[in-house]
Amino acid sequence: MKIKLSSLFALAGPARALTCTACHGVEGNSSSPMWPNIAGQHAAYTAKQFADYANSARTSDGKTRIMQDIAANLDKDDIAALSSYAQGLK
Numbered sequence: 001m002k003i004k005l006s007s008l009f010a011l012a013g014p015a016r017a018l019t020c021t022a023c024h025g026v027e028g029n030s031s032s033p034m035w036p037n038i039a040g041q042h043a044a045y046t047a048k049q050f051a052d053y054a055n056s057a058r059t060s061d062g063k064t065r066i067m068q069d070i071a072a073n074l075d076k077d078d079i080a081a082l083s084s085y086a087q088g089l090k
């Protein structure tokens with residue numbers, strides 16, 4: 001699966017999370033057990049997951065590299081914004 005992230009991450013704040021909603025749900029509550037809920041998660045935890053995905057300390061089940069590929073395209077500001085945005089969702 002290929003997702004074009006460049007246009008998304010040019011946007012500011014919560015708009016960065018638009019692409020995430022396809023899998024993690026509009027409000028960060030996923031409609032499928034395949035995709036974890038991210039709403040309300042502690043920002044520090046979420047930020048660490050992105051760091052771990054980016055350096056491959058965390059991998060998925062081997063069927064998809066999606067989060068690793070996404071994390072590799074995020075900078076520190078993106079990660080901070082997304083993590084605190086996710087924490088604020090219910």
Ligand code: HEC
Pocket residue numbers: 001003016017019020021022023024034035036037038046049050059060061064065066067068070082
């Ligand atoms: C194509 C589907 C897809 C998209 C798009 C996607 N994710 Fe994910 N995400 C997953 C899957 C599947 C997992 C769990 C498996 C894994 O680790 O790869 C996951 C895991 C995560 C986790 C770890 C959750 C935990 O409890 O440890 C976070 C955080 C996360 N995603 C955030 C995001 C954010 C923020 C975006 C948008 C920038 C995003 N994801 C876009 C499918 C997706």
